[in-house]
Amino acid sequence: MAAAAYLGNPVLTRVALLGCTSKPQLTSLTARKMTLCLCAMDSKSVGVGGDVFSVTSSAKSGVDYLGQSTKGDMNLKLEHLEAFGADGEETLEGPIEEVARLEAQEAEDLLSDLGIPSPSSRNSPQGIFCSRTLNLRSISVIGYDMDYTLMHYNVMAWEGRAYDYCMENLRNMGFPVDGLAFDPDLVIRGLVIDKERGNLVKADRFGYIKRAMHGTNMLSTQDVSEIYGRELVDLRKENRWEFLNTLFSVSEAVAYMQMVDRLDDGAIEAAVGPLDYKGLYKAVGKALFRAHVEGQLKSEIMSNPELFVEPDPVLPLTLLDQKEAGKKLLLITNSDYHYTDKMMQHSFNRFLPNDMGWRDLFDIVIVSARKPEFFQTSHPLYEVVTGEGLMRPCFKAVTGGLYSGGSAQMIENSLNIHGDEILYVGDHIYTDVSQSKVHLRWRTALILRELEEEYSALISSRGHRASLIELINQKEVVGDLFNQLRLALQRRSQGRPAQTLAATNMDDD
Numbered sequence: 117m118a119a120a121a122y123l124g125n126p127v128l129t130r131v132a133l134l135g136c137t138s139k140p141q142l143t144s145l146t147a148r149k150m151t152l153c154l155c156a157m158d159s160k161s162v163g164v165g166g167d168v169f170s171v172t173s174s175a176k177s178g179v180d181y182l183g184q185s186t187k188g189d190m191n192l193k194l195e196h197l198e199a200f201g202a203d204g205e206e207t208l209e210g211p212i213e214e215v216a217r218l219e220a221q222e223a224e225d226l227l228s229d230l231g232i233p234s235p236s237s238r239n240s241p242q243g244i245f246c247s248r249t250l251n252l253r254s255i256s257v258i259g260y261d262m263d264y265t266l267m268h269y270n271v272m273a274w275e276g277r278a279y280d281y282c283m284e285n286l287r288n289m290g291f292p293v294d295g296l297a298f299d300p301d302l303v304i305r306g307l308v309i310d311k312e313r314g315n316l317v318k319a320d321r322f323g324y325i326k327r328a329m330h331g332t333n334m335l336s337t338q339d340v341s342e343i344y345g346r347e348l349v350d351l352r353k354e355n356r357w358e359f360l361n362t363l364f365s366v367s368e369a370v371a372y373m374q375m376v377d378r379l380d381d382g383a384i385e386a387a388v389g390p391l392d393y394k395g396l397y398k399a400v401g402k403a404l405f406r407a408h409v410e411g412q413l414k415s416e417i418m419s420n421p422e423l424f425v426e427p428d429p430v431l432p433l434t435l436l437d438q439k440e441a442g443k444k445l446l447l448i449t450n451s452d453y454h455y456t457d458k459m460m461q462h463s464f465n466r467f468l469p470n471d472m473g474w475r476d477l478f479d480i481v482i483v484s485a486r487k488p489e490f491f492q493t494s495h496p497l498y499e500v501v502t503g504e505g506l507m508r509p510c511f512k513a514v515t516g517g518l519y520s521g522g523s524a525q526m527i528e529n530s531l532n533i534h535g536d537e538i539l540y541v542g543d544h545i546y547t548d549v550s551q552s553k554v555h556l557r558w559r560t561a562l563i564l565r566e567l568e569e570e571y572s573a574l575i576s577s578r579g580h581r582a583s584l585i586e587l588i589n590q591k592e593v594v595g596d597l598f599n600q601l602r603l604a605l606q607r608r609s610q611g612r613p614a615q616t617l618a619a620t621n622m623d624d625d
Contacts, residue, residue, distance in 0.1 A: 168193060177254075185536060188253025241571035250559060256533050257479075258438060259446035261487075261542035264363050265563050266447070267459055268426045271300055271363055277416065277424075278367040281407035282400065286371070289403065290388040296374050302332060303369040304566055305545070308349055309358040314376040314393035315343075316369065323348035331376035358397070361545045363565075372400045414455050421462040432467040435477045444479045444531060448490065448540075453483045453505045453520065480513050480527060484520045487544070488551040497522035524556055 169190040177187035227233075260266050279298040287293050308317050310328075315335070318327040325344045328335045335343070351357050360369055378384050379396055391399070407413050417424045439445055449456055464474035475481065486495060498507035500518040513519055513530040528534045534556075541561040542548025552558040574581075604614035604622065614620045 171253075182249050184249055184251050185254040186251075187537075188251065190253075241568040241575070243571075244561075245567075250539075255443065255537060255539045255559065257444040257446060257531060257538045259448050259538060259540040259558075260435075261540075261544070261548050262447060262449035262451055262456060262460070264543040264565075265541060265548075266431065267463060268428055268431075268565075269363075269424055270426055271366065272298075273424045274417070275300060275363065275367040275370075278364075278404065278407060278413055279371055281413055282367060282371050282404040285403035285406050286375070286400065289399065291375065291399070292378055292383045293375075296371075298367065299370055300366055302373060303360065303366055305360050305363060305365065305564075307360050307369070308351070309360070309369060309372065309397065310356065311358060311394045311397045312356050313343070314373075314379070314396070316373055317344075317349065319349040323350065325349060329373065331380060332373050333377075355394075359546070361547065362543055368400060368404050371404070372397055375400060418455060418458045421459060425459065425463055427463045427467070429467045432464045432474070432477070436468065436472075439477055444533070445477055446480050446482070446527065447478045448482045448485050448487070448524075448527075450485050450487055451483060453500050453518070456481075456483050475518070479515045480530070481518045482513075482520070482522060482527070483518070486521065488547040490522070491524045491551040491555045494523040494525060495521045497526055524552065524558075528556070 170193055172186050172189040172191065174187050177185055177189075180186050263269070276298045283293045283296060303316060306318075308319060309315070310317055314330060316329045317325045319325050325340060325347065328340045328343070349357055351359050360366070375384070375396055376393065379391060379393070384391055384396070388399075435445060447456075447460075451459075460474040464477070465472075468474070468476070482490075483500070489495065497510055497513065498520045499510045500507050500520055507520055510519070513522065513527060528538070536557055536559055538556075539559040539561060540548065540552045541563065542552075543563040545562065549560045549562045553560050600615065600619075604619040605624070607614045608620065608624075614622075
């Protein structure tokens with residue numbers, strides 16, 4: 117997949133976080149691992165275990181103590197216990213921790229003998245990280261976004277070309293852009309643009325601004341405090357704050373921050389007349405919008421996809437494993453049919469077996485979905501009936517169909533599957549994760565490729581951090597000893613007894 121996934125997070129080979137709508141707390145699983153989980157946990161995969169376990173059906177499912185559905189839970193059959201002389205009310209005795217350790221070691225040795233990498237993501241940044249409990253057996257449908265999710269773009273190439281088109285349009289509008297170049301390290305998703313002040317800010321979970329940059333120049337802590345004080349970032353005020361939800365925001369943010377520098381230098385006023393920071397943001401947004409609407413950018417990418425896409429040969433097979441494990445798969449993308457078909461063919465078809473095509477993986481494909489409205493309201497549904505993209509109106513999606521528009525509720529009704537039985541995987545923090553969760557109660561996974569670098573750093577520094585923790589623990593012990601001695605001296609200096617008789621009688625030295 118395209119990045120770190122918040123599983124709740126890329127093929128599901130990149131880092132993932134699940135079911136999260138806000139702050140994540142990470143625990144791990146791995147990349148290709150989602151296939152293993154979905155296969156192993158699917159009711160169709162009980163296999164020989166069917167003699168030992170029964171599977172909780174939808175009709176008999178309920179909610180466990182964590183509030184999770186019990187659909188798909190495996191239950192040890194009573195007759196199996198009786199075969200071992202247990203009556204179902206007894207507990208199995210023994211050193212369970214030691215048994216579990218030995219079993220795990222045997223499994224790890226077997227995987228090693230078979231040449232299969234360990235599924236633990238503790239040593240890999242390309243994993244799935246859970247922020248909430250998720251029973252994958254209770255998931256019947258997995259939906260995917262395409263861009264930056266199933267399609268792993270080269271950010272420098274894709275966003276670099278978007279930036280180039282944006283700058284060319286700004287030049288045609290009279291803006292001074294000579295000498296500027298795309299710098300993808302200047303911004304990152306999760307930051308917020310303050311359109312009134314021309315700043316890029318980083319807020320904490322409560323909305324307080326901790327760091328800020330004006331144009332391309334970092335502001336000092338004192339400057340941030342003087343400018344914002346206790347002011348909170350309120351994303352509901354869209355006329356002021358712009359949240360960077362997706363990697364598609366990178367090119368726009370870089371262009372805007374660079375143009376803020378030009379505005380401060382007085383270079384823009386002389387060229388296009390007086391502008392404030394908010395007006396400048398609109399101008400940059402208009403220039404980038406033209407690049408997308410006029411189709412130049414996507415036409416260039418479709419002509420040379422190998423320059424912009426980094427195919428992952430494991431990803432198509434991972435989705436095939438999920439499908440064969442009994443999961444229904446959806447593709448829901450805002451991209452149009454021609455672009456979707458071209459890019460998916462390039463990235464998927466050559467890695468699939470037996471002349472399969474990318475369409476064979478998905479039960480339903482939705483293009484031009486118009487997210488987030490797709491999750492919020494109902495739009496007409498059209499079936500794409502020809503390779504040229506000709507469409508006809510329809511009222512219900514069927515398995516194997518290719519559609520344009522529609523709504524998430526139509527998909528639920530067509531599959532007769534609703535709410536938390538659906539897991540949706542995407543890269544857009546608001547459009548893909550927040551809205552599908554808020555309006556439909558779908559489970560969600562957010563692709564966060566930026567976490568790969570962070571997690572690699574955590575892995576490489578593991579030994580150093582362990583040493584620091586040991587030193588901190590030693591410091592706490594020494595600090596506590598000194599604190600107790602200071603307290604004893606303070607009490608004795610006031611003519612009062614210390615904590616104990618021995619401390620009271622201790623020599624001052």
